[in-house]
Amino acid sequence: MKNILLIGGSTGIGYELSQKLKKDNNLFISTRDQGKFNDPNIKTHELDLDKEFETDWLPDQLDGFVYLPGTINLRPFKGLKPSVFLDDFNINVMGCVKILQKVLTKIQAAENPSIVMFSTVAVKIGMPFHSSVSSSKGAIEGLTRSLAAEFAPKIRVNSIAPSILDTPLAEKFLNSETKLENSRNRHPLKEIGSPKDISEIVKFLLEDNSKWMTGQIIPFDGGMSSVKTN
DSSP states (O other): OEEEEEESOSSHHHHHHHHHHTTTEEEEEEESOGGGOOOTTEEEEEOOTTSOOOOTTSOSOOSEEEEOOOOOOOOOGGGOOHHHHHHHHIIIIIHHHHHHHHHHHHHHTSSSOEEEEEOOHHHHHOOTTOHHHHHHHHHHHHHHHHHHHHHTTTOEEEEEEEOOBSSGGGGGGSSSHHHHHHHHHTSTTOSOBOHHHHHHHHHHHHSGGGTTOOSOEEEESTTTTTOOOO
């Protein structure tokens, strides 16, 4: 069984992923809601991005690392204070960097380890009111490619770039039929992405079946970044 570390994981993508992985892997989840999990194959620890990440609860070897915390601050640039950009960067990027540095030796000890991070479709196509989240997620894409080059051939590093997903993080943007319909219509496939579907991609990237993939930014956006239908 592989040892997989999920940073975040009590809701949305992380929780769906934990349910997919727990049968065949040993899961270690750093989360703000430890009570969500009650399974012998899941070990939890409190997540606090403002504190130094503790590693004594982890095994000596980690086969997979997934960083899930993120933000969605969609506001006009004129009204965004620099502190918002810093907060988004700290959660989306620096949280990942600091934890990854703490557990890197454990990842290096594995035979075919995989690191998975998250970007956004807005980095590629440019969308209004996305300046803060796109700035930080753009940094994630740069980090993905840089680490993939630095860690090759030992460690694989990939990111997924989704459009809006039906998760608690995006709830305020999908909390009415009008918002749902408008969001569906912005995508060529006329659907909203689900945690269940995207967790399948993460699972694949953690498995040996993806052992020839690294440095990739994988779109998961209903066709938004590459298809125009009208």
